[in-house]
Amino acid sequence: MPIKIPDNLPAKEILNQENIFTMDESVAYHQDIRPLRIALLNLMPTKETTETQLLRLIGNTPLQVEFVLLHPKTHTSKNTSVEHLEMFYKTFEDIKDEKLDGMIITGAPVEQMEFEDVNYWEELTQILNWSKHNVTSTLHICWAAQAGLYHHFGVRKFALENKMFGVFPHTVQVPNTKLLRGFDEVFHVPQSRHTDIRREDIEQCPDLEILSESEESGVYIAATRDGKHIFVTGHSEYDACSLKWEYDRDVSKGLTIEIPKNYYPNNDPSRQPYNTWRAHANLLFSNWLNYYVYQETPFELNANINESLASSQL
Numbered sequence: 001m002p003i004k005i006p007d008n009l010p011a012k013e014i015l016n017q018e019n020i021f022t023m024d025e026s027v028a029y030h031q032d033i034r035p036l037r038i039a040l041l042n043l044m045p046t047k048e049t050t051e052t053q054l055l056r057l058i059g060n061t062p063l064q065v066e067f068v069l070l071h072p073k074t075h076t077s078k079n080t081s082v083e084h085l086e087m088f089y090k091t092f093e094d095i096k097d098e099k100l101d102g103m104i105i106t107g108a109p110v111e112q113m114e115f116e117d118v119n120y121w122e123e124l125t126q127i128l129n130w131s132k133h134n135v136t137s138t139l140h141i142c143w144a145a146q147a148g149l150y151h152h153f154g155v156r157k158f159a160l161e162n163k164m165f166g167v168f169p170h171t172v173q174v175p176n177t178k179l180l181r182g183f184d185e186v187f188h189v190p191q192s193r194h195t196d197i198r199r200e201d202i203e204q205c206p207d208l209e210i211l212s213e214s215e216e217s218g219v220y221i222a223a224t225r226d227g228k229h230i231f232v233t234g235h236s237e238y239d240a241c242s243l244k245w246e247y248d249r250d251v252s253k254g255l256t257i258e259i260p261k262n263y264y265p266n267n268d269p270s271r272q273p274y275n276t277w278r279a280h281a282n283l284l285f286s287n288w289l290n291y292y293v294y295q296e297t298p299f300e301l302n303a304n305i306n307e308s309l310a311s312s313q314l
């Protein structure tokens, strides 16, 4: 939340230099507040687990959020029941004439396919195009980050020889960036993917900025300079046991899979793993919701959503 401080307090200038958001008393008195409307486009087969993980993070802020769950209409879900989808989910068709304050697009276990072979690719590209003008900020996770970077900027993904699997140390690349406000200089994030994107390809796109990366697991967060599109390659939303569940699943299927790195105490898969990334996951989502959605979105959502904070009344 922005700090409301007297108009002339000297600390204001120092905090502004650190990119800490402050608000003059005069502006604060004119704020109108309404719930934020955020969609979760859930592409995961394990939909209920993902709903819980993301709602837990979005719920940990003082902001009131109205959640809209979306699934791709052009994909028939094997692992989620029709009853669950009919009861709780909408499709793009239902909301395409509306505007949203924010949207989260999840990962999907389709990263080893060509994008165009994913059976909901056409629908997803329509949603990605629509998000440019109808959503204040969109956060893409894992495969959705690769899909968004490919669709919007032509950045390609590459197959990795070995799965990037474990909990890796990451660093902040751009000091004082609002998305990583309050982060430690080194923090941990679970990664679980068979493909990668390259720093050099992102650097070719002047609209994009790399905000965080890891020496071992590569780019973690890239974003457009206006904060409208945020691409996150890791799974900070994962529970303590998510990597264990994936590891046990692959072992039981007889697949070749390494033990997730930096995860089990003493690297021993018979021991219970610790969650060492939860605090940063909470910060990432609350920073996104606050600085990229709440502070930027107009009070009248159907007005021009690209209007700047200066002209918004939220």
Ligand SMILES: CC(=O)SCCNC(=O)CCNC(=O)[C@H](O)C(C)(C)COP(=O)(O)OP(=O)(O)OC[C@H]1O[C@@H](n2cnc3c(N)ncnc32)[C@H](O)[C@@H]1OP(=O)(O)O
Pocket: 043, 044, 045, 046, 075, 076, 077, 078, 079, 080, 106, 107, 108, 109, 110, 111, 117, 118, 119, 120, 141, 142, 143, 144, 192, 193, 194, 246, 249
């Ligand atoms: C890189 C990332 O983004 S990581 C995020 C992805 N991680 C996860 O999903 C972890 C949890 N998922 C899993 O462990 C597995 O997918 C399981 C156990 C749920 C099911 O695995 P399997 O039985 O081997 O495969 P299954 O044939 O059911 O297909 C799995 C999913 O792949 C996706 N999929 C497979 N083929 C296609 C296709 N042609 N087009 C689109 N999606 C496809 C679907 O999402 C499908 O599940 P859904 O129909 O319920 O949505």
Ligand SMILES: N[C@@H](CCO)C(=O)O
Pocket: 108, 109, 110, 111, 192, 193, 194, 246
């Ligand atoms: N996180 C995924 C990677 C596959 O896309 C899994 O192991 O299920």
